[in-house]
Amino acid sequence: MEEFFQQLTNGLAVGGIYALIALGYTMVYGVLKLINFAHGDLFTIGAYLGLTLLVSMGLFDKIGPLPAVILLAVMVMILVAIIGAILERVAYRPLRQSPRLSAVVSALGASIFFQNAIMAIYSPKFLVYPHDILPKAAVNILGLDIPIMRIIMFSTSLVLMAALYFFIQKTKIGTAIRAAAIDQGAAKLMGINVDRVIMLVFCIGPALGGAAGLMVGLYYGQINFSMGWIFGLKAFTAAILGGIGNIPGAMVGGLLLGVIEALGAAYISIAWKDAIAFCVLILILIVRPTGLLGERVAEKV
Numbered sequence: 001m002e003e004f005f006q007q008l009t010n011g012l013a014v015g016g017i018y019a020l021i022a023l024g025y026t027m028v029y030g031v032l033k034l035i036n037f038a039h040g041d042l043f044t045i046g047a048y049l050g051l052t053l054l055v056s057m058g059l060f061d062k063i064g065p066l067p068a069v070i071l072l073a074v075m076v077m078i079l080v081a082i083i084g085a086i087l088e089r090v091a092y093r094p095l096r097q098s099p100r101l102s103a104v105v106s107a108l109g110a111s112i113f114f115q116n117a118i119m120a121i122y123s124p125k126f127l128v129y130p131h132d133i134l135p136k137a138a139v140n141i142l143g144l145d146i147p148i149m150r151i152i153m154f155s156t157s158l159v160l161m162a163a164l165y166f167f168i169q170k171t172k173i174g175t176a177i178r179a180a181a182i183d184q185g186a187a188k189l190m191g192i193n194v195d196r197v198i199m200l201v202f203c204i205g206p207a208l209g210g211a212a213g214l215m216v217g218l219y220y221g222q223i224n225f226s227m228g229w230i231f232g233l234k235a236f237t238a239a240i241l242g243g244i245g246n247i248p249g250a251m252v253g254g255l256l257l258g259v260i261e262a263l264g265a266a267y268i269s270i271a272w273k274d275a276i277a278f279c280v281l282i283l284i285l286i287v288r289p290t291g292l293l294g295e296r297v298a299e300k301v
Helices: 002-032 039-057 059-063 065-095 100-122 148-170 172-182 184-189 194-220 227-242 247-267 270-287
Strands: 138-141 144-147
Touching (some): 002 144, 002 148, 002 172, 002 227, 002 247, 039 059, 039 065, 059 065, 065 194, 100 227, 138 148, 148 172, 148 194, 148 247, 172 184, 172 194, 194 227, 227 247, 227 270
Antiparallel strands (some): 138 144
């Protein structure tokens, strides 16, 4: 039973990462009906920027571990958000009135560009985050020793997801995003600047992905220029699992996918954990083709 709860907490921590990345996919799809294939690479950029800032600024020695992590996350999110806004302006906005396939090809091209740029700047080798920058101790919760970093990952993911949900549901800007997702033409007639809304979506999604990249670097200790492919694929799977275009669905799908992977690796085989996750996805989609919480589709009359 102890192993089960250990794997459950591990799955929730990793699932929180999948959920943060999946939110970027589902927000862009909700507004533009477009899959941003470069989103996984923005997650990778977040991991590399985190390492660069960590090494160059020496924050952990100056202000302590926890404040350093918070400040580092904020800086990474801002920088990746800026890159996301540039991506939207350069790769997607000029093709908005073109056939959808053109935007898909542009997204794939942007993904290839980001991967090669990271490889050229940093090298194709695995890079290692500094050791012992965060305490390795565990916290005893109900007799279960849970690593502190695992708690930080899960709690940070929950805070970011809750903040996004509140922003989308309770603010005027969030209402504008939801309106643009339902009908861009009607949103324009109501005085909403749809271009700004779309750019904001391309800032928020990459910012969350950048934070996830930083946490992956801190948790696993090493990063690679191609890691955005596998994490992006799993996050996209999580978005489909919860219901593409549905923000709560992306959150639930990410957490569920992380738990399924962790339990599958522990009780069946670590070599089959990815296959198990995708098999579960197929079974769920057979029963419920629109995902667990359903695809967010507006009714037009």
